[in-house]
Amino acid sequence: MAADMRLPVIRKPVSLIVSTDRRDLVVPGDVITSDTGFMRGHGTYVDEEKLTASVAGEVQRVDKLICVRPLKTRFNGEVGDVVVGRITEVQQKRWKVETNSRLDSVLLLSSVNLPGGELRRRSAEDELTMREYLQEGDLISAEVQSVFSDGALSLHTRSLKYGKLGQGVLVQLSPSLIKRQKSHFHNLPCGASIILGNNGFVWLYPTPGQQEEEAGGFYTSHEPVSLSDREVISRLRNCLLALAAHKVLLFDTSVLYCYESSLQHQVKDVLKPEVMEEIVMLTQQKLLEQEG
């Protein structure tokens, strides 16, 4: 087997070339303002009547409200966010879901579509057979329905696009890299589909042939996936990792451009640092051209 070896080299990230001095960056303990007319937002606290930063990041000001947004955090869910998560626990009337959030999210039995139609009543039997629908370790896609007072999220899968995930690849990235968009479900023209969860979990799966309507999102196909589809998915996964390594925002266009730029390399080569650099550079160029 051929092994690939390299010596340690200092690599500058691609976009560091345009280095500018930023004034709005603060570190914990920095006084943002000693003016008392401002409101205290996330990432700040008041110390001796001075508004002080408690995290390292950039200051955001909306009218009188001052927040500091850290560069990297766990997922802070908002209502309507699309998430991909893993079931960690089956409890009475609810599932616990790990979504890279501060606390495990909750999926109530009453907020899923059970097989047999929208208006079905949830009986005691349903509670007993919960594990048949979703068990520990299953992956699901869902939407944030509400946020509890302690910050935990309540999810729902009351749409046919949400539900249990079948065959595919999960890529775990930082939530701050996902661009908020109208739709987070995409059927990419390269032959695979992608769910860009707002929580940084990205799900890559073969584009389903026809949408089965009656399944209610609990039954997953176990048909073998063709080699070509698997290759496309692996390439997409490596592209995502490359984009994440260079901190490029992820949305359908950037992923697709990166995929196109990577086509001249073998799938496994995409993970090599110099190849990563090259394709990310190409992707950024294409994105800039498209912007105009």
Next chain:
Amino acid sequence: MAGLELLSDQGYRIDGRKATELRKVQARMGVFAQADGSAYLEQGNTKALAVVYGPHEMRGSRSRTLHDRAVINCQYSMATFSTAERKRRPHGDRKSTEMSLHLKQTFEAAVMTQLYPRSQIDIYVKILQSDGGNYSVCVNAATLAVIDAGIPMRDYVCACTVGFVDETPLADLCYAEEGGGVSSLALALLPRGGQIALLQMDARLHQDHLETLMEAAMTACKGVSKVLDEVVRQHLQEVSVLTGE
């Protein structure tokens, strides 16, 4: 006392530093992709790696859950190859357990745990090479890791050990000095406000000298904080250029 001369007549220490001089501090943030926050810090020849996970749902015993704030869970360990004599077990012995507790206390004072009720924050620190001042290096490394994880803190926590020799306080002791029968003191400080997060001394010292020793420790901590500040700002600058538009 041992035959070693810790402070020469010219005012130099065994490794050639002045009495108040710190060792060279080098650090890097965000060394691991999988963890929420991570940092690597070298202070002279002492090297430490800190990793932070959280805040996340309580794992293990649910009974430790606090309903008004987050639980901080620290684990201190030393690599088996970190000392001159190979260690048998990397963690779990008395000394490491005590150190873990000290770290926990230090970070409970600095991290704003009340923002994350019912969650848990894990801080794991590993000494890769030990050359004195293990506690302080761990605190400094863990501070950077906590900042990297985006967890709110009141301020940096900076720590430093100081010793007292020939009526002179020595800042940032190395292993040879720590072993030389010096009465030493470890101090963790929130430098901007000047609040003390942890103060530890288990040697004899005359009461009159405590004040000067504390003063020296605080100056040393502030020196460390300047270096850490530079590291954090540098890191911020680099990452924000990438993500910013």
